[in-house]
Amino acid sequence: MDPQLTSIIVPTEELGQIEECLGRLVEDTGSDYALLLDKSGQVISSKGDGDRQDITALGALIAGVFASSREVAKLLRERDFRASFQQGVRENIFIALIEEQWILCIIFNKGTHIGLVKVLTKKATDELASVLERVRQQHKARDEVLGSSFRTSMEDTIDLLFRD
Amino acid sequence: MALINVAAREIHCKIVYYGPGMGGKTTNLQYIHSQVPKDVKGDLLSIATETERTLFFDFLPLDLGKVRGFQTRFHLYTVPGQVLYERTRVAVLNGADGVVFVADSSKQKMQENVNSLRELAQNVTRQNKRFAEFPIVLQYNKRDLPAEVIASVQTMDHFLGVNRMNWPRIEAVATTGAGVFETLRAISRAVISKL
Numbered sequence A: 001m002d003p004q005l006t007s008i009i010v011p012t013e014e015l016g017q018i019e020e021c022l023g024r025l026v027e028d029t030g031s032d033y034a035l036l037l038d039k040s041g042q043v044i045s046s047k048g049d050g051d052r053q054d055i056t057a058l059g060a061l062i063a064g065v066f067a068s069s070r071e072v073a074k075l076l077r078e079r080d081f082r083a084s085f086q087q088g089v090r091e092n093i094f095i096a097l098i099e100e101q102w103i104l105c106i107i108f109n110k111g112t113h114i115g116l117v118k119v120l121t122k123k124a125t126d127e128l129a130s131v132l133e134r135v136r137q138q139h140k141a142r143d144e145v146l147g148s149s150f151r152t153s154m155e156d157t158i159d160l161l162f163r164d
Numbered sequence B: 001m002a003l004i005n006v007a008a009r010e011i012h013c014k015i016v017y018y019g020p021g022m023g024g025k026t027t028n029l030q031y032i033h034s035q036v037p038k039d040v041k042g043d044l045l046s047i048a049t050e051t052e053r054t055l056f057f058d059f060l061p062l063d064l065g066k067v068r069g070f071q072t073r074f075h076l077y078t079v080p081g082q083v084l085y086e087r088t089r090v091a092v093l094n095g096a097d098g099v100v101f102v103a104d105s106s107k108q109k110m111q112e113n114v115n116s117l118r119e120l121a122q123n124v125t126r127q128n129k130r131f132a133e134f135p136i137v138l139q140y141n142k143r144d145l146p147a148e149v150i151a152s153v154q155t156m157d158h159f160l161g162v163n164r165m166n167w168p169r170i171e172a173v174a175t176t177g178a179g180v181f182e183t184l185r186a187i188s189r190a191v192i193s194k195l
Ligand SMILES: Nc1nc2c(ncn2[C@@H]2O[C@H](COP(=O)(O)OP(=O)(O)O)[C@@H](O)[C@H]2O)c(=O)[nH]1
Pocket: B019, B020, B021, B022, B023, B024, B025, B026, B027, B028, B054, B078, B081, B102, B141, B142, B143, B144, B145, B172, B173, B174, B175, B176
């Protein structure tokens, strides 16, 4: 099967490492929020104060912004924008790409210096890149993870919820 | 590709509504948003110009609840249809698990449909995905158009190469909701079959 069409499976152990990495990044930079997305905009993990209600929309928008800036890069014949920075009055956002696959996003306020965010984000992306590599290398069968009856249950749910 | 988070027991799938401008993509999402139960839907997010045309995308998260212990989420997106926004479409298509191609049934729009589908094929291939294996459902929208301007289903099949590709094809009137959920069920099933 086409590798690009198969699902990415993030196992428990790797998720633990991701959470730890994000937690450390938030703490060490004094940021408000760190967010790991896959390139389609799905939130893999997030760390920070408070429970953000808007996190799903945030993920979709940030991935959209990042994908757009990559298209801009192509038009400029720039190989890629590895990172981008958006400066607000209260909040700033720093976004970095991990191996063309994941997006790391840090939200921080005036109290945090961008230089520190850049340095520690670089460290974190290296760490996350090796976690990602392990995620990629594991070839667990879908059925082992989801159970063989998952698909049938899923179809029943779809029929139940998606109707006029 | 879908994302399966084993620890959090979550599954995410991304579905993109693609097609020529003014074909009814946004209307599809608006109808779905108006009909699904409150606990299933998130807010419909639209990034549009002042004149209501989609500028970047529309986004509707759907939470299907727990399926065999996995919290399952479908994220629906639309792309802006106008030719001008080709690169934006590439951006939104990134990481999609499946596409609903919303074709406009107006005779006048047949060439635009064909061009848009061709562009979709190109963009999917550029993401290193095999177009022939990629989950796609065709929706022939605006079946309520008057007889003198509407293209027959056979004509559309012919132009869009449905028979050759073996895609599910559904007739719809997105403004009244006819065929909208049938389309969503079809693409969901196609995506699930690839999980
Ligand atoms: N007659 C008719 N008009 C439709 C139908 N679906 C959408 N429209 C109209 O077509 C226009 C464009 O729809 P929109 O959803 O914004 O198209 P998009 O550019 O593909 O997102 C709007 O004025 C809709 O009301 C349909 O099934 N029949």
